[in-house]
Amino acid sequence: MESSSKNSDWAFTRKINGAGFPCFDNKLISEGIGLRMRNPDQSSSLFWLVIGIGIALCSLKYGFGNLHEPGPGFITFFAGAILIILSLTLFFFSFRDQKTRISLQSLWAGLETGKVLYVIFLLVAYTFLLKPVGFLIGTFFLLSLLFRVKGSYRLKTIFLMSFLVTAGSYIIFEIWLKAQLPKGVLGF
Amino acid sequence: MDILHHIFFGLGIALQPMNLLFCFIGVLIGTLVGVLPGLGPVAAISLLLPATFHVSPVASIIMLSGIYYGAMYGGSTTSILVNIPGEAASVVTCFDGYQMARKGRAGPALGIAAFGSFIAGTLGVVGLAFMAPPLAAMALKFGPPEYFSLMVLGLTVLTFLAGGSMLKSLMMACFGVVVGNVGLDLITARPRFTFGWDILLDGVGLVPVVMGLFGISEVLLNVEEKLSKREIFKTEFKGLLPNLQDWKESIWPILRGSGLGFFLGILPGGGAVISSFVSYGVEKKLSKHPEEFGKGAIAGVAGPESANNSATAGAFIPLLTLGLPSNAVMAILLGALMIYNMPPGPRLIASNPNLFWGVISSMYIGNVMLLVLNLPLIGIWVKILKVPYPVLFPLILLFCLIGAYSLNNNPMEIGLMLIFGVLGYLMKKFKYDGAPLVLAMVLGPLMDNSLRQSLLMSGGSGMIFFTRPICLVILGAVTLILLLPVLPLISRIRKTVEKTEGN
Numbered sequence: 001m002e003s004s005s006k007n008s009d010w011a012f013t014r015k016i017n018g019a020g021f022p023c024f025d026n027k028l029i030s031e032g033i034g035l036r037m038r039n040p041d042q043s044s045s046l047f048w049l050v051i052g053i054g055i056a057l058c059s060l061k062y063g064f065g066n067l068h069e070p071g072p073g074f075i076t077f078f079a080g081a082i083l084i085i086l087s088l089t090l091f092f093f094s095f096r097d098q099k100t101r102i103s104l105q106s107l108w109a110g111l112e113t114g115k116v117l118y119v120i121f122l123l124v125a126y127t128f129l130l131k132p133v134g135f136l137i138g139t140f141f142l143l144s145l146l147f148r149v150k151g152s153y154r155l156k157t158i159f160l161m162s163f164l165v166t167a168g169s170y171i172i173f174e175i176w177l178k179a180q181l182p183k184g185v186l187g188f
Numbered sequence: 189m190d191i192l193h194h195i196f197f198g199l200g201i202a203l204q205p206m207n208l209l210f211c212f213i214g215v216l217i218g219t220l221v222g223v224l225p226g227l228g229p230v231a232a233i234s235l236l237l238p239a240t241f242h243v244s245p246v247a248s249i250i251m252l253s254g255i256y257y258g259a260m261y262g263g264s265t266t267s268i269l270v271n272i273p274g275e276a277a278s279v280v281t282c283f284d285g286y287q288m289a290r291k292g293r294a295g296p297a298l299g300i301a302a303f304g305s306f307i308a309g310t311l312g313v314v315g316l317a318f319m320a321p322p323l324a325a326m327a328l329k330f331g332p333p334e335y336f337s338l339m340v341l342g343l344t345v346l347t348f349l350a351g352g353s354m355l356k357s358l359m360m361a362c363f364g365v366v367v368g369n370v371g372l373d374l375i376t377a378r379p380r381f382t383f384g385w386d387i388l389l390d391g392v393g394l395v396p397v398v399m400g401l402f403g404i405s406e407v408l409l410n411v412e413e414k415l416s417k418r419e420i421f422k423t424e425f426k427g428l429l430p431n432l433q434d435w436k437e438s439i440w441p442i443l444r445g446s447g448l449g450f451f452l453g454i455l456p457g458g459g460a461v462i463s464s465f466v467s468y469g470v471e472k473k474l475s476k477h478p479e480e481f482g483k484g485a486i487a488g489v490a491g492p493e494s495a496n497n498s499a500t501a502g503a504f505i506p507l508l509t510l511g512l513p514s515n516a517v518m519a520i521l522l523g524a525l526m527i528y529n530m531p532p533g534p535r536l537i538a539s540n541p542n543l544f545w546g547v548i549s550s551m552y553i554g555n556v557m558l559l560v561l562n563l564p565l566i567g568i569w570v571k572i573l574k575v576p577y578p579v580l581f582p583l584i585l586l587f588c589l590i591g592a593y594s595l596n597n598n599p600m601e602i603g604l605m606l607i608f609g610v611l612g613y614l615m616k617k618f619k620y621d622g623a624p625l626v627l628a629m630v631l632g633p634l635m636d637n638s639l640r641q642s643l644l645m646s647g648g649s650g651m652i653f654f655t656r657p658i659c660l661v662i663l664g665a666v667t668l669i670l671l672l673p674v675l676p677l678i679s680r681i682r683k684t685v686e687k688t689e690g691n
Contacts, residue, residue, distance in 0.1 A: 044618040048359055055366050062380050068648030072373035072380055075636040076366050083362040090355050107617050111412040119411055120610060127602045143582050149411060151578030169586060177239055179594040
């Protein structure tokens with residue numbers, strides 16, 4: 001029997017040599033694997049497990065029907081059920097590859113994650129403000145802020161670039177392609 | 189010769205000034221997208237899809253197809269000059285193309301990539317013209333059970349061939365089926381998974397999903413990276429035409445790559461990417477000097493570049509004849525055809541010959557345009573490569589925002605796109621492939637429909653899938669594909685058990 005490292009964070013041992021069958025080690029389970037779980041595959045599989053359960057339950061609510069008369073939730077129930085099985089499989093398999101395991105935190109190590117959150121925040125704010133503020137003003141300010149995210153341009157350059165891009169996109173989409181962009185409370 | 193008659197008919201349509209203009213715009217944007225790292229053909233096509241609603245369906249599909257095969261041309265430029273593939277299918281070109289550039293042979297590398305792409309693209313189009321009509325005629329005999337089995341096969345092959353874990357790809361396919369079935373049920377008119385959002389009653393739109401998964405997510409991934417300066421060779425591109433020796437070494441790889449790419453392109457799942465890798469492997473194996481591969485062998489550029497181009501033509505076959513997309517780009521084109529009320533499938537050739545033959549012929553014209561665009565204008569593409577990313581990414585985001593909003597003039601579409609953007613970002617972080625999700629999303633409602641029709645036909649017996657010969661063969665293939673990754677595991681378990689019993 002081959003056992004994984006004693007210091008394993010994963011609370012797992014491989015009980016069949018080479019066969020790759022993951023089996024829980026009761027002692028380590030008692031220490032609480034959920035609290036120290038950092039493997040990306042384990043976290044993501046649990047996420048999809050919850051999604052799968054949600055899909056299956058909702059599908060039953062919509063009506064599974066029967067084989068003679070399948071209901072609206074028929075195919076989605078199966079999709080949800082398969083998702084549950086697959087995410088459980090991934091969860092168990094994620095304990096197998098001890099050599100290649102990486103921590104969840106390492107996915108964002110050395111990266112400018114704050115900038116990603118800032119860009120998402122700007123885009124969400126733009127979504128909510130687009131109708132009341134209008135395309136021209138909203139886009140001008142959005143671009144002014146976005147150009148500063150990765151670049152170190154002078155304020156004058158940023159405003160000039162934002163103005164040109166906003167005007168250019170307005171001409172292409174509103175005037176040429178008649179996209180009916182929102183005018184906002186100020187009417188432009 | 190019926191085919192020749194059809195091709196001339198198609199040329200008549202493709203040569204109409206408006207279609208010619210949109211073909212040019214398509215290949216121009218495609219080359220641009222291919223040149224610029226961080227923006228692939230999937231994102232570009234989804235960005236421009238709403239803009240095409242104002243033009244004729246034929247012109248629109250001609251343009252969108254042009255972006256697809258144009259990107260394959262453009263992708264080689266960045267691979268050769270900067271060692272950064274413009275899109276996934278040009279990864280292999282980096283191996284030898286960049287090495288050729290380092291040795292001062294950037295010109296012949298770019299030249300053979302363009303010529304190889306042209307020859308392969310042309311052969312691919314000819315193959316498409318010859319193969320599609322008989323296949324469509326055969327597909328007319330298919331009923332709902334055969335279609336359901338084919339869709340299951342398509343999704344299975346895609347998850348098998350897609351990059352990364354097959355398990356994760358299957359999970360994405362399951363989720364995609366559910367996303368595709370959001371909205372009113374066609375039979376009972378009951379809302380599914382709408383959670384009180386009116387915007388979801390009509391279903392989740394393909395455009396916000398694709399723009400989110402492939403456009404927004406890519407930008408977010410690039411934003412978090414620390415910027416590095418791209419090194420571009422300051423070579424004078426005087427000798428773009430490959431010499432006789434270059435041609436001698438390249439002609440067979442080009443022809444082999446064309447054939448390989450075309451047939452691999454038909455298979456669901458990243459045909460262009462896989463075919464370029466397979467072609468590289470084949471050329472290395474067949475070469476008298478395999479040790480030169482990776483050090484600037486021209487065959488290592490010619491083969492894969494030809495393969496990825498002919499694969500784009502091959503990818504159109506399942507879409508236009510069976511109505512089944514083989515990759516994410518084809519899924520968007522399927523969505524576009526649905527929007528134009530021209531559902532692709534075996535009847536498309538008969539019901540919309542101008543679209544079918546017009547698009548095929550335009551691809552040939554587009555290949556000529558690409559040759560003209562890529563060789564003499566290489567200097568311009570190199571200059572475009574110098575556009576700094578801090579300027580480029582806000583423009584990509586803006587196009588995504590306008591594209592999503594203009595679908596229904598509703599900011600909620602932007603919200604939906606952002607949700608899928610964040611999901612796509614996390615999926616890439618956690619190594620989940622987006623292509624099976626998109627494909628399953630498109631196929632989801634069709635699968636639901638054909639499964640329910642099949643069960644109604646059989647009076648509720650699932651045996652209908654096992655008593656019809658075509659279904660049986662297809663589902664047998666599905667089982668085999670699903671078992672393939674498990675077989676080594678089974679063999680290992682058996683050996684372990686034997687060992688244990690022996691002890």
